[in-house]
Amino acid sequence: MNRAWQKFVETYLSIDRRVLGAFRIAYGLVLLYDLARRAAVLELMYSNDGVLSNHYVMFRPQADYQLSLLDNFSTPNEVRLAFALIALVYVLYTLGLFTRLTKLLALVCLASLDARNLFVEDGGVSTLILLGVWTLFLPVGEYLSLDSLRVEAGLRRLRERLVWRRAASTPAVSFAVLALTLQLCAIYWLNAAHKTGATWEHGEAVHYVLWQRRVVTELGYWLAWHEPSWLSPVATYGALVIEWLLPLLALYPFGVWPRVAAFAAALALHGGIALVLTLGPFSYAMLVLVMLRVPWPAFQALGQLWPLRSRRRWQLWRARFTRWLRHAGPSWARLRRAPPLRPRWRYVPEALVALFAYAAIADMGAGNRAFPLRLARPPWVRAINGYPRFLQRWNMFAPDAPTDDGAGVIDATTQSGRHIDPFTGEAPNFDVLERGPLAHGSIPADYLFHIHFEHNQVYRQELTRYLREWHAHEGRGAADRIVRFELWWLTKPSPPPGQLESGPTQRELIFRGP
Numbered sequence: 001m002n003r004a005w006q007k008f009v010e011t012y013l014s015i016d017r018r019v020l021g022a023f024r025i026a027y028g029l030v031l032l033y034d035l036a037r038r039a040a041v042l043e044l045m046y047s048n049d050g051v052l053s054n055h056y057v058m059f060r061p062q063a064d065y066q067l068s069l070l071d072n073f074s075t076p077n078e079v080r081l082a083f084a085l086i087a088l089v090y091v092l093y094t095l096g097l098f099t100r101l102t103k104l105l106a107l108v109c110l111a112s113l114d115a116r117n118l119f120v121e122d123g124g125v126s127t128l129i130l131l132g133v134w135t136l137f138l139p140v141g142e143y144l145s146l147d148s149l150r151v152e153a154g155l156r157r158l159r160e161r162l163v164w165r166r167a168a169s170t171p172a173v174s175f176a177v178l179a180l181t182l183q184l185c186a187i188y189w190l191n192a193a194h195k196t197g198a199t200w201e202h203g204e205a206v207h208y209v210l211w212q213r214r215v216v217t218e219l220g221y222w223l224a225w226h227e228p229s230w231l232s233p234v235a236t237y238g239a240l241v242i243e244w245l246l247p248l249l250a251l252y253p254f255g256v257w258p259r260v261a262a263f264a265a266a267l268a269l270h271g272g273i274a275l276v277l278t279l280g281p282f283s284y285a286m287l288v289l290v291m292l293r294v295p296w297p298a299f300q301a302l303g304q305l306w307p308l309r310s311r312r313r314w315q316l317w318r319a320r321f322t323r324w325l326r327h328a329g330p331s332w333a334r335l336r337r338a339p340p341l342r343p344r345w346r347y348v349p350e351a352l353v354a355l356f357a358y359a360a361i362a363d364m365g366a367g368n369r370a371f372p373l374r375l376a377r378p379p380w381v382r383a384i385n386g387y388p389r390f391l392q393r394w395n396m397f398a399p400d401a402p403t404d405d406g407a408g409v410i411d412a413t414t415q416s417g418r419h420i421d422p423f424t425g426e427a428p429n430f431d432v433l434e435r436g437p438l439a440h441g442s443i444p445a446d447y448l449f450h451i452h453f454e455h456n457q458v459y460r461q462e463l464t465r466y467l468r469e470w471h472a473h474e475g476r477g478a479a480d481r482i483v484r485f486e487l488w489w490l491t492k493p494s495p496p497p498g499q500l501e502s503g504p505t506q507r508e509l510i511f512r513g514p
Contacts, residue, residue, distance in 0.1 A: 011253045012178045014171035016296040020135075021096070021143030023292055024103075027131060028094025030284045031106060034128065035090060037280070038113060038120075039083055041443045044423075045117050046083075047076045049473045051447060051466045052117050052459065060458060065386025068115035069108065086113070096145020103140060107132035111388045119447045119456075124282030126391050130183055131289060133356055133390055137176040137349045175353045179360075184289050185247035186364060186371075190394035192243035193370035197400030200240065203233030204497050205401035210276060211494035213405055213433055214445045220276030221436045225500060232497060235272070242269045246290070256295045263298075266290040278442040359384040360392055367393040404493045407432050408448025408510075412467060412485035415478060422470045422482070423448075433492040433505050452489045452510045463487070464513045486512040 044050040054071045073082045086109040093102040110132060114125050141147045199205040210216060210224040223231075242265045249262035270283035362375040363385045377385075385391060410421045411428040421428045423440040432438060438445050450456055451463060466473075471480040487510040495502040 007253070009173060010171075012181060013175060014173050015138070015177045015292065016171050017139060018143045018296045019292065019294065019299070020138055020140045020172065021145060022299060023135070023288060024096060024099070024140040025094055025144060026288045026291060027128075027135075028090055028106075030128065030281050030288055031090045031110065032087070032094065033284065034110075034125065034281045035083065035087055035113070037443065040441065042079055042083060043076045043473070045120060045443060045447065046070060046073075046113075047079045048074045049076055049466075049469070051463050052119070053462060053465075054116075056459075056462050057116070062118040062459075063386060065383045066115050066118070067112075067387050069112040070116040096141045096147050099141025099145060099147050103132070103136060107136065107388070114389045115387075117447075119450045119459075120443050121389070122280040122282065122446070123394070123396055124280035124285050126389065126393070127187070127285035127289065128281060129389050129391075130360075131180075131285065133388065134176050134180045134183065134353075137174055137353055139172050175350050175357075179353055179357055180289070180292055181250055183360070184250050184293070186392070187286070187289075187394050188243045188246045190364070190368050190370055191396055191398065192240060194368070194395040194398035195240060195243075197398070199401040199403065200236060200399075203236045205232070205397060206235040206239070207232035207497045208401040208403050208494050209397060211405055212277075212402065213407055213436070213438055214449060215277045215279060215442060216437055217276055217278055218437060223276060229498060239269060242266070250290075250293050256297065259293045259295060260298050263287075263290050263294050278437075280442070356384065356390065359390060363390070363392040367391070368395065402494075404491055405433050406449065406489060406491045407438060407445065408452055409488045409490060410467070410485055411488060412470075412482045414471075415481045415483055418480075420480075420482075422467060430488070430490065430505070430507070433490055448487075448489075452487070457511075460487075460511055468514065484512065484514065 038046070045052070048054060054074055057066070057068075058071055070079070070082055073079045089102055089105045089109055092098060093106045107129070110125070110129055114121055114129065195205070197205075199208055207227065210220050210227065213221075216224070246262050246265060249258040249265070252258035266287055270286050273279065274283040358375065359381050361373060362377045362381050364371045365374040366377060409428050409430060409432060410423060412420050412422055414420060419427055423444050426439070429435075429439070451460060467482050467485050470482055471477070474480075489508045489510050490505050491508070492505040493502045
């Protein structure tokens with residue numbers, strides 16, 4: 001029994017501290033990418049000059065238990081300051097400086113960004129939040145970090161006061177490691193289990209996804225017009241196979257090759273998705289999650305294959321980098337350290353992991369029809385899920401891929417009689433579904449997608465306010481003041497496989513003003 005438990009601990013509760021260091025760097029870079037894409041629409045989506053002011057969100061929250069630190073920043077310059085502070089936190093976390101503090105601050109910043117405007121929430125951000133929560137309880141800053149180098153530099157001065165507890169080569173042991181593995185399995189399993197529609201059964205899902213102008217990239221748009229007949233069946237069934245197979249590879253208890261194979265499969269799946277679709281940070285967040293199951297020797301093997309051998313200077317750089325990769329971990333950690341907390345407190349992190357695990361399982365049961373377990377969700381559980389946006393809803397392009405395309409277009413008339421779409425700064429384009437990716441980008445497209453639903457009707461008055469004040473925010477004269485506008489939702493059936501043309505674009509007037 002002891003041997004079986006030891007094997008379980010080694011397989012599912014332990015993780016190499018060097019892998020955690022590599023994870024922290026990759027995760028921090030994804031956080032910075034997410035912040036950069038939000039900064040491109042900072043005024044429109046996060047300031048009071050945009051489509052949703054902070055005081056209106058506090059008056060009419062978009063969800064129960066919604067809270068954001070960004071609600072305290074109103075003007076565009078204030079929001080820019082907030083974004084700069086968040087960027088500083090992300091950079092410090094990525095570099096591994098003051099990591100025990102910055103990993104908590106990074107999670108708070110990410111949850112605040114998400115909760116400030118839920119119209120732009122997506123599965124990628126949810127995955128990043130889940131990663132941030134589970135890794136709160138793991139030592140992500142003990143390797144490949146400035147913290148390790150900073151402490152190592154002062155080793156002689158600190159040796160008399162600090163006695164370090166674990167070796168860098170000793171794996172970290174926590175139920176949070178098991179939670180991360182089960183989280184990976186749940187995401188892939190639920191996404192696969194929900195794909196029961198005809199488009200997935202007949203191998204047509206990828207074909208129809210490529211005709212979604214709201215999320216397609218330039219490459220995806222080109223591929224939709226030049227798609228070979230074999231592409232959609234191969235990619236559709238391949239995606240299903242990978243989603244069903246990845247949980248098995250992640251849980252396989254013998255050897256390291258299944259974990260490496262899992263990452264290779266995830267790289268093929270999410271690399272392909274990132275090339276043809278703009279789904280926020282989803283693909284990158286999933287790769288970072290799967291990376292946690294990759295053993296450290298695989299990273300070392302990759303470093304040995306580094307292809308920079310052509311010039312002497314690159315050889316020197318590679319040698320220094322490889323040496324740092326091998327030894328940047330805290331040599332101070334090879335010493336022994338007395339536990340900094342009293343023994344009765346050492347179980348608190350594991351208790352918190354169990355608490356979040358219960359909240360995660362309860363939310364899975366509430367938001368996923370394929371999940372068989374239903375747990376009680378009292379208010380305190382819903383608060384744990386709600387305030388940090390710790391959500392578990394996994395049904396992307398399920399049960400069917402959409403067989404029609406949609407986009408929002410604003411037709412605003414200025415004082416001078418000119419027609420303009422304020423989101424693009426150009427004339428309203430009612431042929432947008434006949435062309436390539438949307439001109440105003442994926443985040444405004446997501447906002448228009450959500451605002452056209454009736455249950456979000458209460459937030460349309462904020463869009464009306466933004467349009468009335470648009471000329472002042474853009475520094476335009478009175479001639480460009482918007483005197484009336486119409487929000488249209490355009491739909492167009494996607495062409496069936498093997499065809500490039502379908503029915504005409506249909507227009508639906510959502511609302512007009514003032």
